[in-house]
Amino acid sequence: MIPALFLHIQKTAGTSVLAKASELYGRTNCCMHGDYLSCAPEQLDPLMMVSGHFGFDYAERFMPGRYSFTFLRDPVERLLSYYSYCRGATRDEYEIHTLAHDNDAETFFRAGETARSKFASHMWNHQACQLASGWGASLVGKADIEPSELPPEEILDRAKVNLARFDYVGLVEDFEADNAAIFAALGDTSTDVFRINAAPARITREELPSSTLELLTTLTHIDQQLYDWVVRRQRASSISARRDETAALAEPKCGCFTPSQA
Known part of the structure; x- marks a missing residue:
């Protein structure tokens, strides 16, 4: 197994990834979720798996010498x-939990409606913001950047550039295949797939009024552009790979042989 860096965006099947990582590397060799907040970066250097709900500006410090990956998810489904x-x-564990317990979906999402909203960092184009800069920057000597501090087009551009630096970008919608490819690259030969921490009885789009759906579209307009860009890139890469395979099959095979075969 080789060292890894996993930028874990909330609700993108990351807990399932880390359950397998913990089994393979050992829990004491893994930094997960919010562990990074209570450790100096130097303390994480010896670990085999560095992961957490941090942004790219924090993750970048740990990328050299590690296989780096992240997962994205359909933005509305993630919310x-x-x-x-x-x-x-x-x-009462976190204020945002209290907000969800006490309110319907639309009221909850209104609390993160704009880049300046109180809970913007959890909701407003969360995936793009985490990849453009994100949580934890000041812990590695960089400036923390709030969602409202960058123009939307810069958030998207930064997120694209930073995503291109990862060894692998998976999609929750293709979780089994992408997770298997990632762990194979890390050196795992098993076929076990973990799926845990799924939200029970999750609310669906069909249950929501049009006003809530419109709000979700507004909340995720940059995330949606980023997600669509990744899907297009993956589709183009897949088509290119299939073309290469077809071309290889069509090439005439060499008829050479060694003297021992003559």
Whole structure:
């Protein structure tokens, strides 16, 4: 197994990834979720797996010498999963959990409606913001950047540039295949797939009024552009790979042989 860096965006099947990583590397060799907040970066250097809900500016420090990856998710589906998760979590553990317990979906999402909203960092184009800069920057000597401090087009451009630096970008919608490819690259030969921490009885789009759906579209307009860009790149890469395979099959095979075969 080789060392890894996993930028874990909330509600993108990361807990499932880390369950397998913990089994393969050992829990004491893994930094997960919010562990990084209580450790100096130097303390994480010896670990085999560095992961957490940090942004790219924090993750960048650990990328050299590690296989780096992240997962994205359909932006609206991620927010719906996040709301359901917060409603199922301990009510008073975090303020955002209390917000979810006490309010319907639309009221909850209104609290992160704009880049300047109180809970913007959890909701407003969360995936693009984490990849453009994100949480934890000041812990590695960089400036923390709030969502409202960058123009939308710069958030998108930064996120694209930074995503291109990862060894692998997976999609929750293709989780089994992408997770298997990532762990194969890390040196794992098993076929086990973990799926845990899914939100129970998750709210769906079909249950929501049009006003909530319109709000979700507004909340995720940069995330949606980023997600669509990744999907297009992966589709183009897949088509190119299939063309290469077809071309290789069509090439005439060499008829050479060694003297021992004559």
